[in-house]
Amino acid sequence: MIRVLVTRPEPGASRTARRLEAQGFEPILLPLTETTALPFDRAAIPNAVAVAVTSANAVRHAPKGLVAALAALPCHAVGRRTADACRAAGFSIVDEGPGNAEALADAIAAGLAGKEIVYLCGRVRFAGFEERLAAAGVKVHAIETYDTIEVDHGDADMLARLSGGTVEAVLLYSAKATAALARLIARPAMRRFFDTSEFLALSARVAKPLDGIAAPRIRIASQPDEDALLKLLSPPR
Numbered sequence: 001m002i003r004v005l006v007t008r009p010e011p012g013a014s015r016t017a018r019r020l021e022a023q024g025f026e027p028i029l030l031p032l033t034e035t036t037a038l039p040f041d042r043a044a045i046p047n048a049v050a051v052a053v054t055s056a057n058a059v060r061h062a063p064k065g066l067v068a069a070l071a072a073l074p075c076h077a078v079g080r081r082t083a084d085a086c087r088a089a090g091f092s093i094v095d096e097g098p099g100n101a102e103a104l105a106d107a108i109a110a111g112l113a114g115k116e117i118v119y120l121c122g123r124v125r126f127a128g129f130e131e132r133l134a135a136a137g138v139k140v141h142a143i144e145t146y147d148t149i150e151v152d153h154g155d156a157d158m159l160a161r162l163s164g165g166t167v168e169a170v171l172l173y174s175a176k177a178t179a180a181l182a183r184l185i186a187r188p189a190m191r192r193f194f195d196t197s198e199f200l201a202l203s204a205r206v207a208k209p210l211d212g213i214a215a216p217r218i219r220i221a222s223q224p225d226e227d228a229l230l231k232l233l234s235p236p237r
Contacts, residue, residue: 001026002236003164005197007181008173009034009148016171016226024236030153030161032177032184035146037061038123045069046141048118052108054078054101054129056085058120061146067091070118078104079225099225101129109136116141123147124176126205150180155189162193169233170194172201172210179209186213200232 017027075091077083079099097104116139201207221228
């Protein structure tokens with residue numbers, strides 16, 4: 001059976017594992033990052049006309065009081081899963097975007113030029129979304145609701161998880177997790193598990209920390225979403 005390493009944090013890791021099992025793969029859960037809620041000062045909520053969300057974690061970790069204060073505003077979510085999370089959190093008007101943060105910025109910029117929006121986001125994030133909106137004259141008030149921190153796995157834990165043999169494929173969702181994986185692969189005790197692995201990444205930016213380590217075995221999803229990522233997997237025999 002093809003062994004696939006899942007590096008994303010929970011609760012997404014278990015959800016991905018179920019999808020892999022349904023398709024005949026053997027998932028190995030190894031979250032390399034985890035998300036934690038950040039404190040928030042309610043007095044910092046601005047008088048905005050809309051909300052933007054590019055990560056489901058941003059609403060999952062947002063305080064209920066913050067969501068309640070914003071829930072009546074139009075909410076622009078990056079894609080389907082984030083839109084579902086926004087609706088579940090209590091937003092009543094949710095627009096499902098194209099699945100890419102920069103494409104979402106392009107889609108909403110014209111209608112919001114000269115106005116202020118709240119951007120629910122993580123402390124660790126790609127700057128492109130905010131930069132594109134700012135260039136279009138949209139004032140973006142970022143409210144960081146969560147942080148992403150690296151999970152430190154010792155050799156004993158790694159060996160226990162990988163004891164079944166070579167890892168055929170690794171799923172990569174963030175540049176931070178990829179950088180953590182690169183450091184793990186560099187450990188002498190770990191190298192043999194990844195000698196022939198394919199590294200499947202959501203984007204070239206996510207894959208970049210592996211450029212000097214496994215560049216010939218990196219594959220990039222056609223779209224930055226999990227459906228496109230899983231399509232890169234070779235079908236189980």
